[in-house]
Amino acid sequence: AQSVAQPEDQVNVAEGNPLTVKCTYSVSGNPYLFWYVQYPNRGLQFLLKYITGDNLVKGSYGFEAEFNKSQTSFHLKKPSALVSDSALYFCAVSGGTYKYIFGTGTRLKVLA
């Protein structure tokens, strides 16, 4: 069975500092991994995905994520956080099929 874990309910970071939001997964076969962001009163928006290839994936708004097969992780990163990055972030996994399983989300708070 597929599963995703986001171990941190909330991450606080000062503006201008690097940020990391953690995600680990379990899936049969090769994983398709995604990050989505949810702003208040809005739907989830796609940030980036890993299917194959380079382990470092770059996405929207300066975010990137690193796929680590041995640690079954796909952590979201950004070199310099902005206050406007404050939102709810979801990691999702698919075993190459249509079924996407989402984590419970991590609230990112960037402090000015």
Add this chain to the structure above:
Amino acid sequence: GAGVSQTPSNKVTEKGKYVELRCDPISGHTALYWYRQSLGQGPEFLIYFQGTGAADDSGLPNDRFFAVRPEGSVSTLKIQRTERGDSAMYLCASGEGAGEKLFFGSGTQLSVL
């Protein structure tokens, strides 16, 4: 339209009533999903359509929940005899196929009193 549209944005109903939630996906997207999101939780899979047929409805909690997509475009999620525990945000998403990114609507917040 430009994105996935869900109506209504909010629905308040009484316990025992019937409700319908509508989703208008991005034109041309064959895959359509319904998810349910409770406060503090991630989206929970309900049902997946590929074209007109429900390819996987294993996430529907019970037989009070039903969804259709008769022409392969607009979908309706139907909930009979609503219960207070059905209160949640219901999200619709569409996509181009397996492994592709999903485009989400803004959701319908259902409140059962």
